[in-house]
Amino acid sequence: MNQSHQKEPWKRETNGGADATATTSLAVNDLSVQVATPDGPKLVVDRLSFDLPEGRTLCIAGESGSGKSMTALALMQLLPRPMARIAGGSAMLDGEDLLTLPESRMRQVRGRKIGMIFQEPMTSLNPVLSIGTQLKGAITAHGELAGRAAGARALELLDQVQIPEPRRRLEQYPHELSGGMRQRIVIAMALAQHSKILIADEPTTALDVTVQAQILALIRKLQVDHGIAVMMITHDMGVVAEMADQVLVMKHGRRVEHGSSAEVFDNPREDYTRKLLAAVPRLGEMTGTDAPKRAKGAEAAQAKAADEAPMVEVRDLTVRFDIRGGILQRPVSRVHAVEGISFTVGRGETLSLVGESGCGKSTTGKALLNLIPWQGDVKVNGRSTRGLGAKAMRPVLRDVQMIFQDPYASLDARMRVGDIVAEPLVIHGLAQGSELNERVAYLLERVGLSPDQMRRYPHEFSGGQRQRICIARALSLSPKLIVADESVAALDVSIQAQVLDLLQDIQDETGISYLFISHDMAVVEQISHRVAVMYMGRFVEMGSRRHIFENPQHSYTKKLIEAVPVADPHRPRRDFVAKAEDLPSPVHPLDYVPPQTRVRDLGGRHLVWEVEG
């Protein structure tokens, strides 16, 4: 069955009509990868077979732990050793089996025949070597070019990946470039030796949506220009729809489904694929509704929100950080992280702050809890928090709690889960003894965990369960507001959907308010009553969910919405963006006066800010 399936001629939806003649460049057969675990060896890739046709894109999709990255590393013989090893199978490229090549021969394949790009642009370049050194290193890895020719090729490559001012970039170091620029450099390195196959392992996962759109378009353009076969690994069905000619869905190391992009999206044959597609939040699926996805009695809550005093009132919040220097360490310049924003969060309401990295959304959340110094006015539940010290802030913090992004880093690995959830109650002296136990048991149950897991440690839980523990901890003080900072960003889509549902159910039940901080437009659309779009420390647009998603006014809001990859392979693919764009720097000299903005009220609390002049 495997065999017949593989030999099916692939239908090509994009790029003009059917094409059954594409020849295979890489044929993978029964690839198995074994990983050593404390419980003995475990197969993380289990007899996986697929062909990579010349000049086409194959997307391998799956959730974390599906073995998709291991597949890519195995093909390059770059598996982390001695932990993981190839347990069987073959991968034929130009008559050679990549899986059995000795290191010296494999080295000739890497870079020359197959280039690879990785997920983390922030760590995949060497921090102590200049861009030029690294790029020329890749160009001359096999000694074909040297000296001046290598320099010329480096400039040519930077031009191909659309990097402005290529000459200057060669002198720069990775930390001086943005994530998007770095990923372009990594792509240039992968293509430095004219390889005909590009393996891209989650190349845009760590990037902002607008940058992601640019990079995906760049990969498509390079593919067409140079006839490269792309094997793209991703968890994001939107990216799959955007890129794939063929899709291979993986789960627990096995192939679940394999077919043309249109087949897999339109007629998924397997339950798992259907579930995966259903869990993907689709931008625009909430069109025509006012309340968040699972909200009950939404109208009542809204009416209530309008009547009562707001839960949080923020006026002219400004956060600036000094950069110090000189002999006396006096401030020499200033980071303008948040620049005069005002908003309210009503009772039982979810306000989402959405924007790209560095826009100040997390800083705003931290300022609300007095975790950083700020200027302006913040009232929580009617109480002004300005200038409150740690002790005076305590009663306020009973009303406001926070959930963070990384469920692995935000739980103390040496504390039992029960103690983690109980800690806030103990700190505030609210419960002890059996009462405390009962409360913790209730909280764990409330977030869908079992009370007898209380004595376990965080490492015994999965990412989704840990995020539930974080939610239980945040709920322990019965707060009236939770600041959720990218709280579902690190989770797989199916888990993400469950956690979002949990948050919504808690709101329906308790009337809690959320300040939901996220970069993900689709998630924001599902959970919010109201949305504020942030750019460079300011609000550019704020309004109800319908205002923002169905009638966006500011150009930046529109750009953000357009950049979100849509899980629909029939949608026309976006045009290539000619030049890489970067956000401007938020660092300014001390005497910098931020430009004035003018707010336009479109009615129904739909506000748009524009810079004057």
Next chain:
Amino acid sequence: MAAYIIRRLIQTALILLGISFVTFILLYLVPADPARQIAGRSATAETVENIREQLGLNLPFYEQYLRYLASLLQGDFGRSYLQKTEVSTLIAARLPASLLLMAGAIACELAFGLAMGIVAALRRGSHTDNALMITSFIGVSAPQFVIGILLLYVFAVKLGWFPIGGYGTFVHLVLPSVTLGFLGAGWYSRMMRSSLIDVLRQDYVRTARATGLSRAKVLFRHAMPNAILPIVAMIGIDIGLFMSGIVVVESVFGWPGIGQLAWQAIQRVDIPIIMGVTLVSACAIVLGNLLADLVTPLIDPRIKLR
């Protein structure tokens, strides 16, 4: 950069001031009487009292310290009680030998330590790795006088390859340097091993390998500059460790450096020499650290001194 160095030098001056104060207190509290030492056992109480008065040892503590500090600020370390020579002259005569020994020791440390660390990291978990780490453990834990005497016995007494002691030629330098460097080599090899293992796991090493670079290029061009950073910081601190080691090693090998000078001065409670040597060593430690901090940004462009 200039502002950074100036600020660090100001800090250095404050640190030296603090050290001079603490050392002075300690020496003041030592229950030995320098005047009695100078006068000798047979001297009368009157003679001892005279000497005490002459040296200002009968003055209250703060006055003694302020006097010392005042002359120190004029570059005057005082005169040795017993040798009747300027302390600065004594130190200046001895310092080159100690610096030479230190340079030899650093060379040994780096050569042995880095080589052992790199091999151990590349062959992690193998017998070679285990053997190297046991060796380094011995280096870290064995007292230096034991290592020194063992080396002397084997290589000087039994094999006769090196002189038993003394100063002058390259062969005289070998055994003391190895003895002094053995401890550091133990530390450096462990540090190098863990640092390199960590760096080899980094994404950028994988990226470099994915472009088809050879193992040697990946190791020396990509991994080493990153792995060496903690070592550079360590060298700065190390100069301080040397100062304690030098006292022992110079005595074992009869090396005419400031370690020996200090050792003799301590036995005779020759306070000006002890103070002088302490301040010079403190200076070396602080300047060593400053040097390490100045070298680091040359390797790592992310570090900016300001």
